[in-house]
Amino acid sequence: MKDYATVEPDAAMESNLRSLVRLSITEDLRDAVDWTTVCLIDPNRRGGCQIVPRKSGVCAGLAVLPWIIEEFDADLNVQIHSTDGEQLEPKKAIASIEGNVRDLLTAERTILNVLSRLCGIATLTKSYVDAIVGTKSRLYDTRKTTPGWRLIEKYAVRCGGGQNHRSGLYDGFLIKDNHLALAGDANGPMAASAAAERALAWRDSTVDRMHAPSIVEIEVDSLEQFRDVLPVGPDIILLDNFRLEDLREAVAYRDQAGSPVELEASGNVKIDTIAAIAATGVDRISSGALTHQATSLDLGFDWFDTNAS
Known part of the structure; x- marks a missing residue:
């Protein structure tokens, strides 16, 4: 990675x-x-x-x-x-x-x-x-940056000890709820597991492989959706607006399954909530506040x- x-x-x-x-x-x-x-x-x-x-x-x-x-x-x-x-x-x-x-x-x-x-x-x-020192969690920014300033603002995040999520739409698959809804058919949205499988196959195909991003990440908003997509094996599963107890359950389920998939928490990440989020054992925490609230x-x-x- x-x-x-x-x-x-x-x-x-x-x-x-x-x-x-x-x-x-x-x-x-x-x-x-x-x-x-x-x-x-x-x-x-x-x-x-x-x-x-x-x-x-x-x-x-x-x-x-x-x-x-x-x-x-x-x-x-x-x-x-x-x-x-x-x-x-x-x-x-x-x-x-x-x-x-x-x-x-x-x-x-x-x-x-x-x-x-x-x-x-x-x-x-x-x-x-500083608020998550002593935990396994790493802090990441998002694409919620000032237009035109993205690379420079992401540089500033690194100066503060954070890490960068993808720089743009071109350098990473990030399957979100809107992608699932709009990729579906009249019978309903595309399943998260099917979307992850398609992205992994696309990445690993020979079509434009030189420019295909290496990371496949998918956003889920429930434990049911999480359990459905984990066996597919994307690089990262983003747990969007999960409660603390659900984050802990997802981490335990992943660990028991022996999966190498990294888990990322996002949503309601603030200076007074981030320590509790990190304590759940997630690998990554992403927050748009680093750039749009600074x-x-x-x-x-x-x-x-x-x-x-």
Whole structure:
């Protein structure tokens, strides 16, 4: 099974980030300039700032900061003082940027928007991860991400100690209740076991095998449906909105059967419920809250003068 637990940005993430920064530049400047800065700041003025967290949190996004600077084509130099995934202390600088003050002022909001968002996701993720320490459960995100930001937000989840579910519809089978309902006929929805068998056969066929995803996961919403699909042997069964006692029963049934299928709990996963969910023995817990409920971490620019002219 693919392991997504890494905090190294990749080429796809770089491409997404650069596209977002170009969009941000267009939003701020269109085909004009930063009129306030051009009006008030000498074009040769040099200066610098430190990026400083106002609150404690988890660092995410410093690895992409040079890409942001490059997209602004700015006369700026960056020094990194922290590491993505590291715990941040209030008022302790995580990076310094020096150079042309006009460029710094123009790029300021985009830099802070990106880093604050990513640090906020990493910080929230870390709180969830801490809540399940000592259990076998691993924490996963979902596709409930900001459009265009998915790879970057999923990177922030990894910085917080979480792992990534599939990145898109292209890299994993995930059979949900709507698939079962709409794949059926006039007599009713398709059975979960039949759907899982079809997905496994499709994956293992020679048709477009190069691009077929390796993971087959199916969502079930009852113990009866779970017992029906377990013998088929998908990689993962997602137990959707199961009660705690039903999660425990599913884990015990799987273990007694000696099945290698991983069990994933999803639904009503919050910071005050996740520990009890993990205690049932499930292998995986997925939560959309990691991205759609995260609050940006408060970061600011603390300015200093380089005394250069």
